[in-house]
Amino acid sequence: MCGIVGYVGPRDSQAILLAGLARLEYRGYDSAGIAVIDADGDLELRKRAGKLAVLRDDLQAHPMPDGTTGIGHTRWATHGGPTDANAHPHLADDDKLAVIHNGIVENYADLKAGLLSDGYTFLSETDTEVAAVLLGHEYRANGGDLEGAFRTTVSRLEGAFTLLALHEDHPGLVVGARRNSPLVIGLGEGENFLGSDVAAFVEHTRNALAIGQDQIVAITPAAVTVTDFDGDPVEVEPFEVTWDAAAAEKGGWSSFMAKEVSEEPEAVANTIRGRIRDGAVAIPELDGLDDLFRDITRIIVIAAGTAAYAGMVGKYALEQWARIPVDVELAHEFHYRDPVIGPNTLVVSISQSGETMDTLMAVKYAREKGARTLSICNTQGATIPRESDAIVYTHAGPEVAVASTKAFVAQITAQYLLALHIAAVRGTLPANEIADSLRELEAIPAKIQHILDTEQERIEQFAHWMADTRSVLFLGRHVGYPIALEGALKLKEISYIHAEGFAAGELKHGPIALIEPGQPVFVIVPSPREAALLHSKVISNIREIHARGARVIAVAEEGDAAVLPISDEVLHVPIAGPIFQALLTVVPLHIFAMGLATAKGLDVDQPRNLAKSVTVE
Numbered sequence: 084m085c086g087i088v089g090y091v092g093p094r095d096s097q098a099i100l101l102a103g104l105a106r107l108e109y110r111g112y113d114s115a116g117i118a119v120i121d122a123d124g125d126l127e128l129r130k131r132a133g134k135l136a137v138l139r140d141d142l143q144a145h146p147m148p149d150g151t152t153g154i155g156h157t158r159w160a161t162h163g164g165p166t167d168a169n170a171h172p173h174l175a176d177d178d179k180l181a182v183i184h185n186g187i188v189e190n191y192a193d194l195k196a197g198l199l200s201d202g203y204t205f206l207s208e209t210d211t212e213v214a215a216v217l218l219g220h221e222y223r224a225n226g227g228d229l230e231g232a233f234r235t236t237v238s239r240l241e242g243a244f245t246l247l248a249l250h251e252d253h254p255g256l257v258v259g260a261r262r263n264s265p266l267v268i269g270l271g272e273g274e275n276f277l278g279s280d281v282a283a284f285v286e287h288t289r290n291a292l293a294i295g296q297d298q299i300v301a302i303t304p305a306a307v308t309v310t311d312f313d314g315d316p317v318e319v320e321p322f323e324v325t326w327d328a329a330a331a332e333k334g335g336w337s338s339f340m341a342k343e344v345s346e347e348p349e350a351v352a353n354t355i356r357g358r359i360r361d362g363a364v365a366i367p368e369l370d371g372l373d374d375l376f377r378d379i380t381r382i383i384v385i386a387a388g389t390a391a392y393a394g395m396v397g398k399y400a401l402e403q404w405a406r407i408p409v410d411v412e413l414a415h416e417f418h419y420r421d422p423v424i425g426p427n428t429l430v431v432s433i434s435q436s437g438e439t440m441d442t443l444m445a446v447k448y449a450r451e452k453g454a455r456t457l458s459i460c461n462t463q464g465a466t467i468p469r470e471s472d473a474i475v476y477t478h479a480g481p482e483v484a485v486a487s488t489k490a491f492v493a494q495i496t497a498q499y500l501l502a503l504h505i506a507a508v509r510g511t512l513p514a515n516e517i518a519d520s521l522r523e524l525e526a527i528p529a530k531i532q533h534i535l536d537t538e539q540e541r542i543e544q545f546a547h548w549m550a551d552t553r554s555v556l557f558l559g560r561h562v563g564y565p566i567a568l569e570g571a572l573k574l575k576e577i578s579y580i581h582a583e584g585f586a587a588g589e590l591k592h593g594p595i596a597l598i599e600p601g602q603p604v605f606v607i608v609p610s611p612r613e614a615a616l617l618h619s620k621v622i623s624n625i626r627e628i629h630a631r632g633a634r635v636i637a638v639a640e641e642g643d644a645a646v647l648p649i650s651d652e653v654l655h656v657p658i659a660g661p662i663f664q665a666l667l668t669v670v671p672l673h674i675f676a677m678g679l680a681t682a683k684g685l686d687v688d689q690p691r692n693l694a695k696s697v698t699v700e
């Protein structure tokens with residue numbers, strides 16, 4: 084939440100900052116602002132409530148002097164509404180100092196009280212302005228050492244923050260700090276960048292440095308220095324960004340979500356690529372973990388939202404293939420009870436962004452309790468993998484639309500690989516069955532592509548007809564249950580329609596009371612050929628709702644004749660084994676949610692009230 088970008092170098096910074104913010108806008112779009120030190124050495128500020136486009140238009144209509152040192156911010160509001168005054172950057176030290184922030188300063192009220200009694204005044208309701216004023220105060224107190232003042236200031240802040248600051252007395256310098264919020268450095272030729280993630284600067288450089296927890300960075304055109312909060316130098320890890328700027332562009336697509344749904348086959352294929360050798364899983368990141376996989380008695384998967392639904396799907400695979408008990412926990416619930424975990428527990432976190440605060444806190448907590456941690460993550464240099472003992476990256480490529488789609492199928496794929504690997508290590512599945520499952524997994528991208536090629540248009544048309552619907556239910560069994568939850572989440576998230584997902588077997592225990600004539604119900608139908616028993620149970624569930632007048636939309640295997648007489652609409656998927664079917668049945672649901680939101684004229688990439696990277700608890 085909140086996107087941050089910083090630049091120092093020979094070029095004028097406004098265009099660079101605005102382009103960086105455009106790539107980070109998925110992190111929040113309540114307001115946007117930039118501050119630059121202009122050619123005369125004066126600090127220039129422009130900030131506006133609303134999306135980045137409002138700021139852009141304003142700068143076009145009323146140009147602001149440019150300069151070669153700058154910071155920019157796109158906001159997801161926490162403290163104070165989305166107004167011009169609350170927009171970042173915030174100024175201090177007689178408007179010579181500008182600060183931007185991502186996170187929450189938890190002790191801001193105490194700090195503010197102290198500063199008020201010292202005679203300082205505030206223009207906004209934000210916690211960020213408190214940090215800015217405190218920094219200005221420390222800067223005056225230490226005689227103008229910006230880095231020193233920054234160190235003193237961040238040491239007094241509690242909570243989670245990425246902070247960037249610049250001061251007009253120090254052109255060519257941007258300082259930054261991070262605690263529990265992301266910040267990465269981009270290394271250019273005679274210029275350097277800071278960003279909430281590499282998207283902020285990937286069009287200029289793919290050479291990056293990941294800053295660790297509680298570290299401070301100072302960038303000038305010629306140098307980057309990183310220290311801890313005590314001022315001692317620290318080593319930082321270089322990495323090369325594996326995707327290029329074009330991957331994070333919309334291209335010819337109407338939305339990022341449309342592009343990302345179209346990339347679902349590729350997300351699965353890329354997550355598998357190079358990780359299967361001679362009919363076995365070969366993931367170098369898992370080398371050396373065999374003893375751990377043999378010793379664990381339990382796996383707890385922690386995640387939030389869509390990633391948690393991916394975890395629920397993964398549970399079926401891990402339990403069936405690796406024969407380990409698996410619990411899937413919402414990260415925010417896991418952390419604040421007293422879970423029973425220890426050295427024989429493997430905590431697997433799943434996160435597209437690798438920055439979700441709830442998940443990060445749960446991972447840290449699990450480590451404190453002695454559990455081993457493995458992160459399934461889509462974002463290089465992110466915090467959660469850095470805080471984990473092991474990492475399996477999903478290779479879905481940058482996901483920009485707020486609603487997660489291609490990352491979801493990649494997260495499931497990574498778990499299937501993990502489950503088959505652990506099964507091999509523990510000897511719970513014969514080698515030939517592992518090889519068969521891997522072959523089936525390798526066939527999935529083409530099957531997803533087949534759905535996109537043959538069903539997408541029809542599903543979009545169907546979604547269009549349903550644009551006035553006020554409530555949609557989703558039912559599923561086995562892996563179809565988390566897919567039903569995912570279908571419901573996606574619909575409410577981007578179309579603002581009430582939607583609920585249920586386990587189909589649970590229907591008769593209460594939710595069936597919701598069924599009235601015309602109620603649309605999506606039902607995820609297992610394969611009649613691969614999962615005959617499950618299939619017959621779901622057919623019975625469809626009969627129960629059909630008899631009560633529900634409008635049944637079945638997501639069913641091609642050629643499934645049993646669904647035809649009891650469904651109003653059938654969305655087809657190719658044949659797949661019971662576990663693999665999850666990777667197919669979700670695709671029509673993603674298309675449907677996108678189609679319906681589009682039909683309602685909504686912005687599918689930036690749904691209201693949301694941000695992609697949820698870096699507050």
Ligand code: F6R
Pocket residue numbers: 387388389390391433434435436437438439442485486487488572573576695696697
């Ligand atoms: C829904 C969605 C969210 C995220 C959740 C976790 O479409 O995108 O529910 O899945 O906020 O985010 P990550 O995976 O970044 O930890």
